[in-house]
Amino acid sequence: MATFHNPTLEIRRLVYKLVMMLSISVLSVYLLYFLTGCCESHLPDNSEIRNDNPLLITRWYHKKNETYFKDGITAPSFNVMRESTSTPHLEANSSGKDWTATRRLPHALIIGVKKGGTRALLEFLRLHPDIRALGSEPHFFDRHYARGLNWYRSLMPKALDGQIVMEKTPRYFVTEETPARIHAMSRDIKLIVVVRDPITRAISDYTQIISKTPDIPSFESLSFKNKSTGQIDALWSPLWIGLYAKHLERWLEYFPLSQIHFVHGEKLISDPAGELGRVQDFLGLQRIITDKHFYFNKTKGFPCLKKPEGSSKPHCLGKTKGRTHPQIDPEVIRKLRDFYQPHNQRFYQMAGQDFGWQ
Numbered sequence: 111m112a113t114f115h116n117p118t119l120e121i122r123r124l125v126y127k128l129v130m131m132l133s134i135s136v137l138s139v140y141l142l143y144f145l146t147g148c149c150e151s152h153l154p155d156n157s158e159i160r161n162d163n164p165l166l167i168t169r170w171y172h173k174k175n176e177t178y179f180k181d182g183i184t185a186p187s188f189n190v191m192r193e194s195t196s197t198p199h200l201e202a203n204s205s206g207k208d209w210t211a212t213r214r215l216p217h218a219l220i221i222g223v224k225k226g227g228t229r230a231l232l233e234f235l236r237l238h239p240d241i242r243a244l245g246s247e248p249h250f251f252d253r254h255y256a257r258g259l260n261w262y263r264s265l266m267p268k269a270l271d272g273q274i275v276m277e278k279t280p281r282y283f284v285t286e287e288t289p290a291r292i293h294a295m296s297r298d299i300k301l302i303v304v305v306r307d308p309i310t311r312a313i314s315d316y317t318q319i320i321s322k323t324p325d326i327p328s329f330e331s332l333s334f335k336n337k338s339t340g341q342i343d344a345l346w347s348p349l350w351i352g353l354y355a356k357h358l359e360r361w362l363e364y365f366p367l368s369q370i371h372f373v374h375g376e377k378l379i380s381d382p383a384g385e386l387g388r389v390q391d392f393l394g395l396q397r398i399i400t401d402k403h404f405y406f407n408k409t410k411g412f413p414c415l416k417k418p419e420g421s422s423k424p425h426c427l428g429k430t431k432g433r434t435h436p437q438i439d440p441e442v443i444r445k446l447r448d449f450y451q452p453h454n455q456r457f458y459q460m461a462g463q464d465f466g467w468q
């Protein structure tokens with residue numbers, strides 16, 4: 111039997127098939143986008159409120175008009191964060207199209223020291239598109255270890271392959287059980303310690319304490335076990351934390367020195383870009399955070415994040431960072447210098463770095 115061949119009909123069928131296939135593809139992509147990304151970017155879950163992603167959080171700020179940072183960071187303006195995260199890599203991630211992003215255990219930790227400048231370091235590092243950092247302090251290895259690694263992982267921000275997941279908990283550095291626990295999770299983890307002259311660190315710590323409990327005795331009297339003999343109370347927490355060599359000793363039982371990077375707390379203030387450059391090298395990252403991200407805010411007396419082009423405000427850390435310290439009796443300072451001198455020397459030797467605290 112002869113078949114009737116109509117070329118116009120054939121073309122129509124072909125066009126119809128193509129249109130159908132195209133519609134199905136568009137619908138599938140839309141469905142996938144809806145199920146993965148779009149919900150995440152509009153409905154901040156707990157992890158988002160914990161400061162997972164600067165972009166998402168900033169949007170949340172603008173909606174709620176409130177700050178959530180527990181320890182005093184000023185809410186970054188949207189434009190500031192847009193400037194700092196404007197690489198396509200992170201934009202894809204933050205707009206919710208990152209269906210390959212997962213929650214992973216940290217690759218690097220800022221383990222201390224309290225009052226060393228850990229918040230500044232973390233906030234500056236968050237400018238890097240290859241870093242995903244938890245904003246709050248999870249205190250997993252010191253306080254919540256019993257909750258297990260799955261709980262810990264669930265706190266982490268979602269990250270793409272190749273992105274470094276981080277958190278900071280300054281108390282880890284001085285907690286006895288922490289090095290072994292971190293080692294049990296990952297023997298390759300990178301550890302960062304921000305160190306600062308132990309005397310100014312102690313005064314900073316004390317300043318925080320009196321801001322919460324104003325009626326406590328003076329720094330001078332708490333520094334001594336016995337004022338008349340001049341014996342320093344090395345067990346008073348603000349002084350004890352500054353015995354860096356003693357604490358570092360425990361970490362070196364588990365980790366080689368090459369896995370520990372020391373950030374010079376004073377230089378983090380005088381030359382943030384230089385310190386950040388070294389941290390990026392240590393983390394194996396491209397040096398993306400540079401001088402152009404910082405300016406020195408004279409009123410605050412600290413480096414802040416530069417305002418981007420346009421009209422948005424610059425971004426400084428909050429009021430609890432960079433507090434005015436009380437005046438301490440110079441004689442007490444002198445005694446503390448003598449007390450810390452051998453400890454500091456030992457620390458320089460162990461760290462292979464002279465921090466120059468007199």
Ligand SMILES: Nc1ncnc2c1ncn2[C@@H]1O[C@H](COP(=O)(O)OS(=O)(=O)O)[C@@H](OP(=O)(O)O)[C@H]1O
Binds near residue numbers: 223224226317414
């Ligand atoms: N850029 C910038 N802005 C403000 N503050 C800065 C900055 N860089 C370092 N610092 C110093 O950080 C000190 C607070 O340290 P931490 O963030 O580690 O404190 S905490 O342990 O998290 O409470 C804080 O200590 P105080 O000056 O005693 O408040 C600052 O000296």
